[in-house]
Amino acid sequence: MSDIELVLAECLVAIEKQQDTIEGCLARHPDLAGELAPLLRLAADVRAVPAVQPSPTFQQAAVPRLLNLIRAREAARVAPAPAAPAGFWQRLWGWRPNRALLVRVVLALLIVALLSGGSVATAQSLPDSPLYPVKRAAEQVRLNLTLTEIQRAKRLLDFADERAREIIVAARLNKPLVAERALRDYEGALLLAGSKLSQEWATGRDVRPVMKALLVRLDRQQAALEKALPQTPPRSKAVLIEAIVVTRRAHERASEFLQNNP
Amino acid sequence: MPSEAELVQRASQRDAAAFGELYSVYLNKVYRYIYYKVGNATEAEDLTEQVFLQAWEAIDRYRQQGAPFAAWLFRLAHNRVIDYHRTLKSPAPLDPSLEDRRPGPEEVVARRLDAQALQQAIKHLSEEQQQVILLRFVEGMSHAEVGAIIGKGEGAVRSIQYRALLALREILGQGYQG
Numbered sequence: 001m002s003d004i005e006l007v008l009a010e011c012l013v014a015i016e017k018q019q020d021t022i023e024g025c026l027a028r029h030p031d032l033a034g035e036l037a038p039l040l041r042l043a044a045d046v047r048a049v050p051a052v053q054p055s056p057t058f059q060q061a062a063v064p065r066l067l068n069l070i071r072a073r074e075a076a077r078v079a080p081a082p083a084a085p086a087g088f089w090q091r092l093w094g095w096r097p098n099r100a101l102l103v104r105v106v107l108a109l110l111i112v113a114l115l116s117g118g119s120v121a122t123a124q125s126l127p128d129s130p131l132y133p134v135k136r137a138a139e140q141v142r143l144n145l146t147l148t149e150i151q152r153a154k155r156l157l158d159f160a161d162e163r164a165r166e167i168i169v170a171a172r173l174n175k176p177l178v179a180e181r182a183l184r185d186y187e188g189a190l191l192l193a194g195s196k197l198s199q200e201w202a203t204g205r206d207v208r209p210v211m212k213a214l215l216v217r218l219d220r221q222q223a224a225l226e227k228a229l230p231q232t233p234p235r236s237k238a239v240l241i242e243a244i245v246v247t248r249r250a251h252e253r254a255s256e257f258l259q260n261n262p
Numbered sequence: 263m264p265s266e267a268e269l270v271q272r273a274s275q276r277d278a279a280a281f282g283e284l285y286s287v288y289l290n291k292v293y294r295y296i297y298y299k300v301g302n303a304t305e306a307e308d309l310t311e312q313v314f315l316q317a318w319e320a321i322d323r324y325r326q327q328g329a330p331f332a333a334w335l336f337r338l339a340h341n342r343v344i345d346y347h348r349t350l351k352s353p354a355p356l357d358p359s360l361e362d363r364r365p366g367p368e369e370v371v372a373r374r375l376d377a378q379a380l381q382q383a384i385k386h387l388s389e390e391q392q393q394v395i396l397l398r399f400v401e402g403m404s405h406a407e408v409g410a411i412i413g414k415g416e417g418a419v420r421s422i423q424y425r426a427l428l429a430l431r432e433i434l435g436q437g438y439q440g
Contacts, residue, residue, distance in 0.1 A: 005424040008427070009405065013405075052293075053290055053294070059290075066281075066315070069311075147311075
């Protein structure tokens with residue numbers, strides 16, 4: 001370590017402990033004073049920056065919110081997993097998958113897809129593709145890995161972007177039923193994200209920046225849907241138009257929220 | 263008033279109320295650290311909550327490591343911010359007030375430093391330099407405490423501190439040219 005590094009560190013500690021001043025330190029080290037002075041002043045200015053704090057609403061609600069989240073997690077941990085209704089799995093194999101096993105299976109499928117160069121194909125798959133369940137399962141895993149509701153809402157908005165892309169591609173390929181399926185999920189993702197953000201707002205979180213970002217996304221989605229309309233075969237146009245209506249409705253709800261909560 | 267060690271001990275035995283007290287103590291500090299790293303108040307609040315949820319999940323592992331609780335918590339915060347930047351698709355901040363810009367020298371001289379100018383300036387530093395500036399001068403930690411968080415000795419922290427202040431002076435310009 002060089003002299004200047006050591007002297008600077010000693011002076012900073014002495015000033016912090018109010019055992020010395022900048023001037024005193026410079027007087028004790030005249031040979032280094034030229035280099036030391038601006039650094040000591042800068043350090044003092046950084047220390048003097050007024051403390052940044054979370055918003056008062058966040059601060060007030062923070063501890064009860066965290067405790068609620070923790071208790072919900074603990075309750076979910078000790079409660080037995082709810083029995084799934086007898087359905088496809090039982091009828092087929094007389095076997096019910098548990099959640100942990102399902103996650104492992106999905107991860108294994110993802111690894112296989114990646115190793116076989118199928119990740120791009122999976123990411124771009126449409127609801128009628130054999131790879132589509134892998135893509136949706138991967139989304140579910142990503143959603144399950146989120147820790148907070150705001151993060152979950154943002155992820156749902158990412159998924160809504162992807163559903164909008166699927167609607168456009170399927171409509172262009174004249175697959176109205178496939179586009180219709182993506183449209184239902186698009187609307188579902190937007191509604192669920194909106195409901196999560198409203199719930200967060202009710203518990204004191206400032207979700208307005210996320211709502212503003214949502215408006216930008218919805219504008220982008222609407223522009224992409226409208227742009228795709230002229231190149232879409234007539235039979236599939238109705239789905240695109242419905243998607244535009246869904247997007248506008250979501251835009252209106254988000255705008256209304258921001259107007260009511262400026 | 264229970265000590266921090268007692269609260270940690272109780273929290274590691276799944277005492278949520280004790281963990282809530284630790285949260286109250288460290289909420290603002292962790293928030294501040296994250297805020298300077300991401301430059302957005304709402305994101306900082308969300309990430310702060312995520313850090314503490316993660317801490318609750320992992321508090322048993324902390325007990326086994328034996329590092330100071332603050333050091334462990336700031337390390338979690340640091341890793342969370344790294345994950346956040348990694349997954350961030352659009353680097354544009356959501357707060358329009360925090361657009362990416364370096365403060366002009368005249369501006370810095372005129373009003374010295376405020377939180378926004380500091381946030382804008384430190385993001386041009388290296389990851390280690392950012393950590394040392396924030397932990398040393400914003401959080402007021404000692405060289406040893408910073409070293410425990412970033413995994414370096416005190417000597418290395420002093421060197422990084424010197425280089426970080428030099429770099430920050432360079433970024434902030436004329437006001438700190440001596």
